[in-house]
Amino acid sequence: MALVVEEAHGQRIAAATEAAQLLGARPGMRLTDARALDPGLQVVVADPAGDAALLERLARWASRWSPLVEIDGADGLRLDASGAAHLFGGENGLIADIQRRLSSLGLSSRVAIACTPGAAWALAHHGASAAQSCPVDATAARLAPLPVAALRLPPEVTRTLERLGLKRIGTLAGVERRPLARRFREADNPLDALDRMLGRKAEPLTAIPDDPPPRALLRLAEPVSDPAAAPQALDLLVPGLVKQLEARKLGARRLLLAGYRVDGEVAVAVAATALATREAKHLHRLLADKAGTLDPGFGFDGFALEAAWCEPLGAGQDGLIGGPPPALEVARLVDRLSVKLGPERVRRPQPRASHLPERASGWRPALEPAAECMAPPPTAPRPPRMLDRPEAIAVIYATPEGLPRRFVWRRAVHDVTRAEGPERIAPEWWRERSTARLRDYYRVEDREGRRYWIYREGLHGDGRGGDPVWYLHGLFG
Amino acid sequence: MAAGGQRARLRPLDGGGGARPRSGQEAAVPQGTEAPWRLPGELPAPAGPTLSELFAASPRDGGWAGLLLGQLVPERPLLWVQDRMAILESGRIYPPGLGLSELIHVEVRDARDALWAMEEGLRCSALSAVVGELWGDPQALDFTATRRLAVAAERHGVAAFLIRLGGHANLSGARMRWRVASAPSLPHPLNPRAPGPAAWEAELFRARGFAPGRWRVGDEPAQGGETVKGAENRRDLAAAAGDRTLAAAGGRS
Numbered sequence: 001m002a003l004v005v006e007e008a009h010g011q012r013i014a015a016a017t018e019a020a021q022l023l024g025a026r027p028g029m030r031l032t033d034a035r036a037l038d039p040g041l042q043v044v045v046a047d048p049a050g051d052a053a054l055l056e057r058l059a060r061w062a063s064r065w066s067p068l069v070e071i072d073g074a075d076g077l078r079l080d081a082s083g084a085a086h087l088f089g090g091e092n093g094l095i096a097d098i099q100r101r102l103s104s105l106g107l108s109s110r111v112a113i114a115c116t117p118g119a120a121w122a123l124a125h126h127g128a129s130a131a132q133s134c135p136v137d138a139t140a141a142r143l144a145p146l147p148v149a150a151l152r153l154p155p156e157v158t159r160t161l162e163r164l165g166l167k168r169i170g171t172l173a174g175v176e177r178r179p180l181a182r183r184f185r186e187a188d189n190p191l192d193a194l195d196r197m198l199g200r201k202a203e204p205l206t207a208i209p210d211d212p213p214p215r216a217l218l219r220l221a222e223p224v225s226d227p228a229a230a231p232q233a234l235d236l237l238v239p240g241l242v243k244q245l246e247a248r249k250l251g252a253r254r255l256l257l258a259g260y261r262v263d264g265e266v267a268v269a270v271a272a273t274a275l276a277t278r279e280a281k282h283l284h285r286l287l288a289d290k291a292g293t294l295d296p297g298f299g300f301d302g303f304a305l306e307a308a309w310c311e312p313l314g315a316g317q318d319g320l321i322g323g324p325p326p327a328l329e330v331a332r333l334v335d336r337l338s339v340k341l342g343p344e345r346v347r348r349p350q351p352r353a354s355h356l357p358e359r360a361s362g363w364r365p366a367l368e369p370a371a372e373c374m375a376p377p378p379t380a381p382r383p384p385r386m387l388d389r390p391e392a393i394a395v396i397y398a399t400p401e402g403l404p405r406r407f408v409w410r411r412a413v414h415d416v417t418r419a420e421g422p423e424r425i426a427p428e429w430w431r432e433r434s435t436a437r438l439r440d441y442y443r444v445e446d447r448e449g450r451r452y453w454i455y456r457e458g459l460h461g462d463g464r465g466g467d468p469v470w471y472l473h474g475l476f477g
Numbered sequence: 478m479a480a481g482g483q484r485a486r487l488r489p490l491d492g493g494g495g496a497r498p499r500s501g502q503e504a505a506v507p508q509g510t511e512a513p514w515r516l517p518g519e520l521p522a523p524a525g526p527t528l529s530e531l532f533a534a535s536p537r538d539g540g541w542a543g544l545l546l547g548q549l550v551p552e553r554p555l556l557w558v559q560d561r562m563a564i565l566e567s568g569r570i571y572p573p574g575l576g577l578s579e580l581i582h583v584e585v586r587d588a589r590d591a592l593w594a595m596e597e598g599l600r601c602s603a604l605s606a607v608v609g610e611l612w613g614d615p616q617a618l619d620f621t622a623t624r625r626l627a628v629a630a631e632r633h634g635v636a637a638f639l640i641r642l643g644g645h646a647n648l649s650g651a652r653m654r655w656r657v658a659s660a661p662s663l664p665h666p667l668n669p670r671a672p673g674p675a676a677w678e679a680e681l682f683r684a685r686g687f688a689p690g691r692w693r694v695g696d697e698p699a700q701g702g703e704t705v706k707g708a709e710n711r712r713d714l715a716a717a718a719g720d721r722t723l724a725a726a727g728g729r730s
Contacts, residue, residue: 326603420671477543
């Protein structure tokens with residue numbers, strides 16, 4: 001079987017299977033010539049664009065072996081294996097892993113590791129074996145028997161070299177340099193190619209770029225210093241960004257509006273969202289206020305709106321009775337509140353694994369996802385309100401460990417009519433200093449019926465300080 | 478009371494429902510006389526979600542929170558806005574004691590931000606309620622601001638509760654205005670020296686469509702409900718009325 005491409009002079013074979021090659025079909029041959037040799041040759045039209053897309057997918061996938069991956073030609077990938085090979089058991093281990101995984105994808109491969117990209121390419125394409133790793137000092141010797149086509153020069157240069165009788169790289173190495181250099185142009189010089197192969201000249205890799213974030217740009221013909229320009233630019237930018245997000249099935253989590261000023265400065269407004277979204281109205285509303293406060297200085301000559309952090313987001317559907325689903329609506333409320341008041345002021349409860357009341361229930365910014373936690377359920381009633389810092393109170397109580405009778409909080413006397421307790425909470429010795437004292441919590445009610453949560457810190461004679469101190473910690477409803 | 482206990486089964490503390498204050502016959506109980514007992518569910522309530530204003534009798538009295546929690550829907554998200562002074566003076570809300578499943582807490586610097594956040598919240602009809610706590614008598618809290626809140630609450634069907642700590646009852650657009658104080662709690666079923674189920678003294682001093690009045694409101698936690706039923710420690714308790722649930726009481730009225 002062979003793959004063919006359409007050309008000016010008829011169909012030409014782009015690639016052929018091994019069985020077809022045995023019967024005479026070669027890449028680059030006219031299809032009619034191959035048909036003459038083997039009338040039974042089956043032909044499929046090649047799909048270069050599909051091949052390129054597959055190669056790009058493979059290149060991203062190949063970053064499992066090395067962070068630096070480059071697409072090389074129509075059928076090759078180059079990996080920077082320095083510092084990465086030992087993770088797979090040395091260079092031979094890396095080669096074996098690459099071959100095994102590619103063959104499990106149904107692809108045949110030729111792999112070579114060498115000290116320069118050129119040498120690796122030559123060995124992979126023209127080497128004797130399908131997989132080899134070449135030590136640094138053996139590079140010249142390994143390359144010597146390869147044909148000059150392995151230098152990767154344009155075909156006419158290769159043909160010239162072959163006509164000159166320089167068929168192998170080894171013979172080229174023995175030729176006087178200056179006459180040869182005079183004969184070829186700079187880019188086609190076979191000696192340069194040889195130098196690059198042997199590492200005498202630099203040939204850096206350029207890696208495939210990561211996906212650039214969705215970005216909408218607006219260039220202004222004249223700089224504007226009107227503060228109202230940024231909100232107006234936002235009107236124009238948001239639809240463009242939303243279109244990009246839609247095409248890539250993404251939703252924005254963080255937005256950056258950058259105003260480029262003529263004096264080389266950049267003014268930036270940032271907004272974050274609790275759920276990935278690409279609704280133009282909502283995005284516009286989040287940034288509209290902040291855009292108005294951007295300092296234009298001597299004037300903006302350009303704006304960019306970038307979704308710096310995106311998450312995959314499929315097409316959503318509103319409810320049948322209209323309006324977005326409740327979770328989405330709450331998330332949008334959180335976005336609006338966080339943008340105006342600051343993300344650290346809009347919070348949700350975050351339970352933590354602790355018995356100390358103030359530590360058991362923390363807060364997290366509502367924009368952030370909840371952390372998993374196995375919090376112990378409280379064993380006794382907890383008040384609906386707690387003071388951020390427990391306030392010291394003066395208490396008359398039945399020493400050493402009796403119920404409180406009367407206490408003074410904020411210069412007012414409260415007579416305790418009823419009390420319940422203690423609920424003893426020991427210090428968390430794995431976290432606190434050795435002088436931390438235990439707490440005995442009491443629910444008390446004063447004469448007017450106000451219910452408080454107070455505690456005595458420490459015991460008489462526990463050796464961790466003087467007399468116990470009383471604190472008021474919470475107010476019951 | 479336990480976290481889940483606030484919205485537990487409630488039982489009347491007197492002989493029955495009695496007349497609703499709508500008729501005006503219980504209005505304006507003179508000072509000094511004993512106010513009639515009520516359950517939180519039997520207090521006069523507006524027909525739909527609207528703005529109610531609750532004045533705490535004293536900043537150091539957290540009793541209003543218990544009465545308020547009994548009226549919230551715990552399954553749906555709730556927005557709770559507190560200004561800085563309210564947090565300093567009477568504490569930050571403590572989620573384990575609230576028993577709400579989803580809660581968004583907003584801490585704001587002043588009343589202007591608090592009112593803005595409350596209004597934003599009221600526009601989000603996925604919320605069950607918006608609670609805002611304000612300290613003192615801020616300049617921003619005038620008739621227009623409260624009227625805006627009331628209109629937003631009614632238009633989007635989200636109940637709003639404006640809690641006033643240490644403030645005066647100035648002109649306001651709130652549909653119902655309450656003054657709530659703690660009352661000595663009911664007897665504990667097992668331990669006579671311990672605080673029992675919470676009780677409050679609630680005064681409705683201004684409302685649209687209701688006559689003002691004063692009531693003592695009692696709450697009863699679910700645990701031990703079977704053991705105290707018909708017990709002699711519940712004064713004024715009619716045995717026949719003891720098994721009514723809150724739903725039944727609400728449906729009857």
